[in-house]
Amino acid sequence: MSKGQRTKAMSKSARDKIKEQQAAARAQERRRKIVTYVAAGAVAVAAVGAGWWYAASNSRSEEASGALAPITVQSDGAAVMAKQGVTGPVVDIYEDFQCPACKELERVSGQTFKNLAAEGLAKVVYHPITIFSQEPTKSNSVRAGSASRCVADGKQWMAFHDLLFENQPPETEPGFQPEQLVQWGKDAGITSPEFEQCVTSGKHAQTQLSYSKKVSDEQKLDHTPTVKLNGIEIDNGVLFSPQELREEITKAAK
């Protein structure tokens, strides 16, 4: 009320002047708000971007550095990858061809294990086990695991191992079918005539199951992947960060 009376009393030019000033102040206020809003938004987006970048770079895989260290398939089905004369530190990898986290481990850190073995910094032992107890994952895993037992040559074993993880079926449907396994075996360079028969007959299915049971009990495994460095489980945070993994294993090598 009092405001209206005051304006009435003012001269026209003074009133215009005040209006202009008010408009200018409003415009300035609006600009300030927009700048604040955009700045806050930019900081938020940058923070998300930084988080993504950190996570992505933390999990960046190593490049293949050259030829693999020699691989020998043991009679129990485990595969040992080590340079001649390297006996430690021992890295035991317990993994299931059907387990998605194992596939992720291979994607992120698989190359680090291979490089460390090739550099003579570790003796890496792969133990393909079946951890699943429900269908269809159990049968999938047994088919894949027992098929890997049909490969005698180390180099071919590793190529087959990599192909199995690459082609891992979803956990909800039957997969790792015998004909697929035979094909991937061929892709892996397996030429042995017994391979196909060994895979399709599921020759080593029982061995795969009994080996899994034995190893799981001995090593007290309740999840895959489990990776042990000289018998001590490596923490997941380290395991899935190739750089930290390399540091930890290299430290143990000294």
Place this chain on the structure above:
Amino acid sequence: MAASQPSHRATSAIPWVTVVARLVLGGVLIVAGALKIGNPTDSVVAVKAYQLLPESVAVPVGYALPMLEIVVGVLLVVGLLTRVAAVVAGLLMFAFVFGIAWAWANGLRIDCGCFGGGGQLAQGQEPTYLLDILRDFGLVLLGAWITRFPPGRLALDGALGLGGDTRDVEDEG
């Protein structure tokens, strides 16, 4: 007069309800993000476990998700960019509801991965789809409320004069 009294009180309660909604939704997001952020691979595996996104999309989503949750959660708690943050949070929760419902409908046996964990169920563990969906749907509703009535009290938006409904203040004056 007698009728307008309670409705006025109800109106003045709205900003406080928004505060509570912000704290709950923001708090849940911060906790969920913080539990995942130390282990980005778990988060990637969890996203993949839903079998909804192709690998090339699932991997970056898995890496970005924890930090996105934390940032949106912090914005909600402090009440900055409240409306935008509430929309993003609501959409995120809606996507989670959709994902869990999808997993359920397709007979996947997974852990929702909501608070860390690799989306895998340990032996003998049963999925808790209905509970997860109800919780996340409740959070969608909170997001909708905040979007409708931002920014509430104790919000940086209010202090900075950003966005939000100044109408509430006028009504009270």
